[in-house]
Amino acid sequence: MQMFLFDQQGGTMVVSNPAELSGPIHQPAMVTQVLDLLSPQPGQTALDLTLGTGGHALAIGRKLGPDGLIVGIDADPGALQVADARLRGRVPCEFQLVHGWFGQARQIAGRLRVSAFDNVIADLGVGTHQLDDAERGLSFDSEQRLDMRYDPSAGPSAWEVLNRSSQEELADIFHRYGEERYSRRIASRICMERPINTPAELAQLVKRVAAGRTSRHRTWRIHPATRVMMALRIFVNNELEQLDELLTQLPNLLAPGGRVAIITYHSLEARRVKHTWRRQQREGIIDVLTPSPIMPTERQIRQNRRVRSAQLRAARKPGVTS
Ligand SMILES: C[S@@+](CC[C@H](N)C(=O)[O-])C[C@H]1O[C@@H](n2cnc3c(N)ncnc32)[C@H](O)[C@@H]1O
Secondary structure, three states: OOOOOOOOOOOEEEOOHHHOOOOOOOOOHHHHHHHHHHHHOOOEEEEOOOOOOOOOHHHHHHOOOOOOEEEEOOOOOHHHHHHHHOOOOOOOOEEEEEEEEEEHHHHHHHOOOOEEEEEEEOOOOHHHHHOOOHHHOOOOOOOOOOOOOOOOOOOOOOEEEEEOOHHHHHHHHHHHHOOOOOHHHHHHHHHHOOOOOOHHHHHHHHHHHHHOOOOOOOOOOOOHHHHHHHHHHHHHOOOHHHHHHHHHHHHHEEEEEEEEEEEEEOOHHHHHHHHHHHHHHHHOOOOOOOOEEEEEHHHHHHOOHHHHHHHHEEEEEOOOOO
């Protein structure tokens, strides 16, 4: 088994001692349904575009046998290290883990000299391993400085965006990436009260704005800051641009007959996958395997509340698997 870790510029990263690393493990979403749709076979190649702590990779890798190969990509170097420790000795096939963004999947595959994959999985968004990591500032009650970057070395943090952007820019981020109805009011309050240092401070501020707009006795179905937090995270990690780039590249990443499964967690992601695949199906580039999205079972939701908004879609590249 081999492991190559590339940094953003394509250099190699040194991994200290992955076996010693531990961290919160993400419970993979809808594994049974993903395996049913992809149907990985011994000797095939697989690509996990959002490796996280390796839950899906482990399940798929076990099906590939000693002659198979699984490549895992993640922007989060900490997740890669946990995944490496988990996969080592537990998957029979070769595995290669890469630090990078899935929008660069074609380049990464080229560097690894893999021309196409039989199985591709993308489980979008944020993982439990990141939500539970207080230092990332991804959960509402975190008292740590707002960061939210999957790759802590890439681009501005949420703190910089929140405290340095103009009121108009902030309102635009909350509206475009969170579909937040009070985007302007929230942006204006942020600009009055800056600096906002922690998720807890931001969540309180948004709650005050929302409370001022609704009845005093209102109870919220979701935390009133959910959309603002989501918008910031999507913006900081370029999530929608990355997804668009990936959807363009996917037909070229798949081998003839190869299959891809994508799990989305909110409507902005789901719409992109649905519309792009519909168009690509009309163009004869892919066949959609899921006319409507597959939802998690009640049991899966009971076991892991975070999958309640998950939607699984799959597609296949026309042709015969070799
Ligand atoms: C929901 S988690 C995946 C969990 C994984 N399926 C498992 O079973 O552990 C999503 C992962 O995708 C990564 N990620 C999100 N957007 C990314 C992107 N554009 N490129 C690379 N990794 C990304 C995050 O860092 C996170 O680790």
